Amino acid sequence: MPSMTHEALVELFKNRPTLAAEMLQDALGQPVPAFTEARIVSSDLTEIMPSDRRADVIVVLLVGEQQQPAMAIVVEVQLGVDPEKPYSWPVYVTQTRARHRCPTWLLVVAIDAEIARWCARPIDMGHPGLTLTPLVLGPEGVPVVTEAAQATAAPEVVVLSAMAHGQGEAAEAIGVAFLAAAAGLDEERRTVYWDLVLSSLNAAARRTLEAIMKNYEFQSEFARSYVAKGVEQGRLAGLLEGKAQGVLAFLEARGLEVPAEVRERVLASTDIAELDRWIRRAASVGDARELLATTGS
Structure with a gap:
């Protein structure tokens, strides 16, 4: 099941259709053809496949009055090592190329440096001369966005920047x-986006931003609702931590x-039940591992 972080990253590319092309060109130095529109298209690739195939995002760059496809970009968010991906990624590329009849590139987004290195490994297809090397946007490729004007012009990029840096x-x-954006x-x-940014920042930066939000003279409805939400989340976090510590102490x-x-696993739980x-x-198990191995009460 995709995590919240995975889905949030996917939404960044869906909300800003040009983001994939921008990252390929600006962050990875790959030549992208001139285009008049970047369009998100169906990522369902099951048309002629016997099993379910669905990429995270597929962007088609269109050109001219007839809006002809100039290039397609398959965007895959990868947060961990998955041995199935070297088999599914080539399918995504070839199926997208066949459907849209244009050059197709694979862009893998990995905010962890180690995972990014794993994703960048060439995929040997077994046919002589046929190797797929994913283009990987790792943390070192994501720009460090600290200027308000840049953030306002591309909010999704500053969110990526927070997640990477x-x-x-x-x-x-x-x-x-x-905040400016x-x-x-x-x-x-x-x-x-605010939840993503705040959860990605270190503790010191998070405290600074929370103080800015609380002390800002003209608070927007967003700021007021955020502060109220933060208070409630703080209470819940305290309750969860107390119960988790109780399990371990027992x-x-x-x-x-x-x-x-x-x-x-116990300390990471966010489920009170x-x-x-x-x-x-904890009162009856003979081994602490049994705590996680059972679904019973």
């Missing part, structure tokens, strides 16, 4: 730049060793 020294400047967004995009009090993977179930189970 939000743990570095430029985090605060990136966040402030996004947020005013021009519709409510839905503004809320989604296991340890019974003398059970708690492996790192169990501890991480799940944590309550684990608290009950």
